[in-house]
Amino acid sequence: MKxxxxxxxxxxxxxxxxxxxxxxxxxxxxxxxxxxPWDEFALTRAMELKEAYAGAISxxxxxxxxxxxxxxxxxxxxxxxxxxxxxxxxxxKDAFFVATQLAQIAGExxxxxxxxxxxxxxxxxxxxxxxxxxxxxxxxxxxxxDLKDDKLLVTxxxxxxNQHLLCTTPLLAIVQKGIAKEVRxxxxxxxxxxxxxxxxxxxxxxxxxxxxxxxxxxxxxKAACKMVAEDNVKELxxxxxxxxxxx
Amino acid sequence: MNFELTEEQLMIQQAARDYAQRELIQDVLERxxxxxxxxxxxxxxxxxxxxxxxxxxxxxxxxxxxxxYVLAMEELSKIDASMSVIVSVNNSLVCYGLDKYGDEFxxxxxxxxxxxxxxxxxxxxxxxxxxxxxxxxRTIAEDKGDHYLVNGTKxxxxxxxxxxxxxxxxxxxxxxxxxxxxxxxLDKNSPGISLGPHEDKMGMRSSDTxxxxxxxxxxxxxxxxxxxxxxxTFAMKILEGGRIGIAAQALGLASGxxxxxxxxxxxxxAFGTAIANHQAIAFKLSDMAVKVENARNLCxxxxxxxxxxxxxxxxxxxxxxxxxxxxxxxxxxxVQIHGGYGYVKEYHVERLMREAKLTQIYEGTSxxxxxxxxxxxxx
Amino acid sequence: xxILIYTENWDGKFKKVSFELAxxxxxxxEQTGKQAIAVSLGEVENSELEKLGQYGIGKIVTAQDxxxxxxxxxxxxxxxxxxxxxxxxxxxxxxxxxxxxxxAPRLAIRCNAGLVTAVTGLPExxxxxxxxxxxFTGKAIAHIKIEKEVKVLTLAYNSFGLNEKHSSVxxxxxxxxxxxxxxxxxxxxTTKVTGKxxxxxxxxxxxxxxxxxxADNWYLIEELAEELGAATxxxxxxxxxxxRPHDEHVGQTGKIISPNLYFAFGISGAIQHLGGVSSxxxxxxxxxxxxxxIFEAADYGITGDALKVLPELIQAVKDTKNQ
Numbered sequence: 007m008k009x010x011x012x013x014x015x016x017x018x019x020x021x022x023x024x025x026x027x028x029x030x031x032x033x034x035x036x037x038x039x040x041x042x043p044w045d046e047f048a049l050t051r052a053m054e055l056k057e058a059y060a061g062a063i064s065x066x067x068x069x070x071x072x073x074x075x076x077x078x079x080x081x082x083x084x085x086x087x088x089x090x091x092x093x094x095x096x097x098x099k100d101a102f103f104v105a106t107q108l109a110q111i112a113g114e115x116x117x118x119x120x121x122x123x124x125x126x127x128x129x130x131x132x133x134x135x136x137x138x139x140x141x142x143x144x145x146x147x148x149x150x151x152d153l154k155d156d157k158l159l160v161t162x163x164x165x166x167x168n169q170h171l172l173c174t175t176p177l178l179a180i181v182q183k184g185i186a187k188e189v190r191x192x193x194x195x196x197x198x199x200x201x202x203x204x205x206x207x208x209x210x211x212x213x214x215x216x217x218x219x220x221x222x223x224x225x226x227x228k229a230a231c232k233m234v235a236e237d238n239v240k241e242l243x244x245x246x247x248x249x250x251x252x253x
Numbered sequence: 254m255n256f257e258l259t260e261e262q263l264m265i266q267q268a269a270r271d272y273a274q275r276e277l278i279q280d281v282l283e284r285x286x287x288x289x290x291x292x293x294x295x296x297x298x299x300x301x302x303x304x305x306x307x308x309x310x311x312x313x314x315x316x317x318x319x320x321x322y323v324l325a326m327e328e329l330s331k332i333d334a335s336m337s338v339i340v341s342v343n344n345s346l347v348c349y350g351l352d353k354y355g356d357e358f359x360x361x362x363x364x365x366x367x368x369x370x371x372x373x374x375x376x377x378x379x380x381x382x383x384x385x386x387x388x389x390x391r392t393i394a395e396d397k398g399d400h401y402l403v404n405g406t407k408x409x410x411x412x413x414x415x416x417x418x419x420x421x422x423x424x425x426x427x428x429x430x431x432x433x434x435x436x437x438x439l440d441k442n443s444p445g446i447s448l449g450p451h452e453d454k455m456g457m458r459s460s461d462t463x464x465x466x467x468x469x470x471x472x473x474x475x476x477x478x479x480x481x482x483x484x485x486t487f488a489m490k491i492l493e494g495g496r497i498g499i500a501a502q503a504l505g506l507a508s509g510x511x512x513x514x515x516x517x518x519x520x521x522x523a524f525g526t527a528i529a530n531h532q533a534i535a536f537k538l539s540d541m542a543v544k545v546e547n548a549r550n551l552c553x554x555x556x557x558x559x560x561x562x563x564x565x566x567x568x569x570x571x572x573x574x575x576x577x578x579x580x581x582x583x584x585x586x587x588v589q590i591h592g593g594y595g596y597v598k599e600y601h602v603e604r605l606m607r608e609a610k611l612t613q614i615y616e617g618t619s620x621x622x623x624x625x626x627x628x629x630x631x632x
Numbered sequence: 633x634x635i636l637i638y639t640e641n642w643d644g645k646f647k648k649v650s651f652e653l654a655x656x657x658x659x660x661x662e663q664t665g666k667q668a669i670a671v672s673l674g675e676v677e678n679s680e681l682e683k684l685g686q687y688g689i690g691k692i693v694t695a696q697d698x699x700x701x702x703x704x705x706x707x708x709x710x711x712x713x714x715x716x717x718x719x720x721x722x723x724x725x726x727x728x729x730x731x732x733x734x735x736a737p738r739l740a741i742r743c744n745a746g747l748v749t750a751v752t753g754l755p756e757x758x759x760x761x762x763x764x765x766x767x768f769t770g771k772a773i774a775h776i777k778i779e780k781e782v783k784v785l786t787l788a789y790n791s792f793g794l795n796e797k798h799s800s801v802x803x804x805x806x807x808x809x810x811x812x813x814x815x816x817x818x819x820x821x822t823t824k825v826t827g828k829x830x831x832x833x834x835x836x837x838x839x840x841x842x843x844x845x846x847a848d849n850w851y852l853i854e855e856l857a858e859e860l861g862a863a864t865x866x867x868x869x870x871x872x873x874x875x876r877p878h879d880e881h882v883g884q885t886g887k888i889i890s891p892n893l894y895f896a897f898g899i900s901g902a903i904q905h906l907g908g909v910s911s912x913x914x915x916x917x918x919x920x921x922x923x924x925x926i927f928e929a930a931d932y933g934i935t936g937d938a939l940k941v942l943p944e945l946i947q948a949v950k951d952t953k954n955q
Contacts, residue, residue: 017768019769019884019885019903019904019907020903020904021768022771023768023771023772025772032768032772043884043885044885077260078260078263078264081260081264082264082267085264101737101747102740102741102746102747105737105741122733125768125769125884125885126767126768127767127768127774128749128750128765128766128767128768128769128888129749130728130733130736130737130749130750130786131736131737131740131747131749132737133737134705134733134734134735134736134737134738135737135738135740135741135747137705137706137738138706138709138737138738138739138741138742139741142706143704143705143706143816143817144705144706144734144738145705145734145817146705146730146731146733146734147730147733147734149878149879159820162730163730163879164703164730164731164822165640165642165647165729165730165731165830165832165833166642166824166825166830167822167823167824167825168822168823169703169819169820169821169822169823170819170820170821170822171817171818171819171820172817172818172820173816173817173818174816180734183878183881183885183886184878184879191268191271191272191301192264192268192301193268193300193301193302194265194301194302194303194306194315194316194317195302195310195315197261197264197265197268197302197315197317198310198315198316201261214779215779216740216745216746216747216778216779216780217746217747217748217776217777217778217779218776218777218779219774219775219776219777220762220775220776220777221774221775222767222772222773222774222775223772223773223775224771224772224773225766225770225771225772225773225910228928228929228930228931229931231917231927231928231930231931231932231933232931232932232933233927233932233933233934233935234932234933234934235934236934236935236936236937236940236941239934239941239944239945239947239948240948240951242916242932242934242945242948243945243948243949243952245932246893246914246916246932247952250893250914250931250932252836252892252893252913252914253860253893253949253952520923520925521923522923
């Protein structure tokens, strides 16, 4: 079985967001880029599976749509243990565009893993779109994924519970926190090995955008916090009830 | 000139940073309070390859350059200098010494498990009567034909108890003074070795420091590093490289304190505004930042020279003296910026200040570095 | 042309999110002069379906097929797309919950539509069609234009609220044209959380951080939650320590929630945590560090030890109830 992990390149989660001049994107000066945290969970689980089922899983490949600036992120994925990286050389502007690009390479992988969300535009969209483009089954909010003979044992969160499923391949699994143990820090050995692993760059196919960002703005600033004395908890309850009207 | 780090160097820096900020931070206060050895972190950092970063991969090392090592040391030291001194001793004293001067037998048997971090090492040079002045070694290794018989005492030995492998500097021919000094590699478990009590230190409290006593300890001939009489040159060469590690440690203490001071100054309010908006604080931060940047450049320059195979002894002395001295200044200022909070352990900066003090003392005091630097000027 | 919502049912019952979706669709229908229609999949009795009429839904198309209970994403997508075609839906709206998030992107491809997820309100304009959503986990708001004729949206929780507007309901069934091969997953078992308020749907959330000191003190969080009918949550260090399960972690890499009232006990308010809770209507913070960043995000605050404040707060809530 070959596994494909979709990798997004996003600003570090502690980044203070500043906008570009026309307010349609962020000012990327000084931004540190990381693997989208949910995609990193997916990658970690893929590595765990490959270690546990060396015979059944032949390779783990990571793919991304982005400019050459996203290569450090892919190289990190290689250092963590992925066998190969593919970069589709185009700016990732919209989920539809990204999914159509990935569709050209994704079909051959029996299992595709995607993160449930991206910490930049919080789209939750690429994985599902890709599954539909490939006309394959998808499961979302996956918190457990394991091999069972030639099938996949999946645990997913449903709204108000959990479900165990037995799925056949090909499958696209959209994963969330809990899927993997701790995310991995690349080891020196892995960093060395990444030097010789392939990072393939592919030209984009003709596609279009389904959405566009017109404007970004900062959320309205909150009024100052109203402090209540520690020994006057009753007053807090009164304020919540009478002033905020939320109790 | 090129000040850009490679993608790989950035990845190593980030890896060290991630480990420090995610893992070391968790129990650093507790280990400082109880002076407990960070065994699980040594194991984890070994698995990541940080215990033998610069050793040739064929001896289980990471095959990375000295610049990467400086970057890693800085990141680890921002959070936990006790851990980083263990890394530093193992990398730049023990592994470096064996990698550069050991023979094939020694590399196979001693270097491999040290470079993989499966075992850790200690470097035994200082003596009760010979700290900065390494020429007057009192520990004697007497030639007994197929082995040496070692007697004497070593002091202030980092990793003394947790190490499995010792690199020992001892006198084989007292008449020849420093030209009669020889280096050895040996097992800590060799009969006749005993440890003094755990030193109760001011800082770096989670690394273990002891004196080590040798009483009729037999050391096989094949454990001698280089020829008889090579020991002093060996020790001086190793310390040249070791200084880069401690300089980077001091740098990390300073830059870690600066990061905390900046964050605190933006958060803490006084007279109706963040204290960072008061020039008294802002200018302090500015002075600290310049010092940190200077120290970083000195460290990287020394590492760069070493990586190019050029002489780096003076550069590493400059880096160590300057970084150690500004580490003391910057951590002290960070405590000052934190005010009362800076004086309590929860805010970390008082610990960084205690730890910074040692960087001015060990692996050559600031004064010794000035001797090295001034001699090179006056030669 | 119409506005179509997909109303999920759980064991034949709708939840509050479906009624919020209905309220939103009714408002959008009024704005656009179109009809608000709901599609319901699986077995739901007419008396339950009619409840959607209380929130302005005039027409419901249903496919009473029990196979939908397996929540097969591909099959549900096909079925909604079939309904959308039948009612000529121009805007299709789903809840931004686990199922909605899973279906909406597939549906957008299938209907050749443009997708915006976690929309926080009615469109800013209809032509061009521009909606707002939170991005960078609450650190910014984006105005997004959909370039396609057909639009698929998911609506962020608790962003619109309920709006009663009585309407008579016409219920018709439709044929989603599915075969057994469209249902490819085998459900081994389903565990439903019962008797507990769900985090995503809760009006009030009581959350604890490292300042709670240990897992043993969590009974205080639970007791207050019970008094308020609230869900419980935690910060990342707490779930990392294993004090609480991962599914209670709110914040940037955990759940993103928007209750009416969020209590943060002993949570310092790292930027990653705030990202997950900043769209809560009212935030109450209790922290012993007066400089903790959580107070920047909070509406009401107490400087103090969470372990001391909690018992008093529980008592104060009990007292108000008894009044």
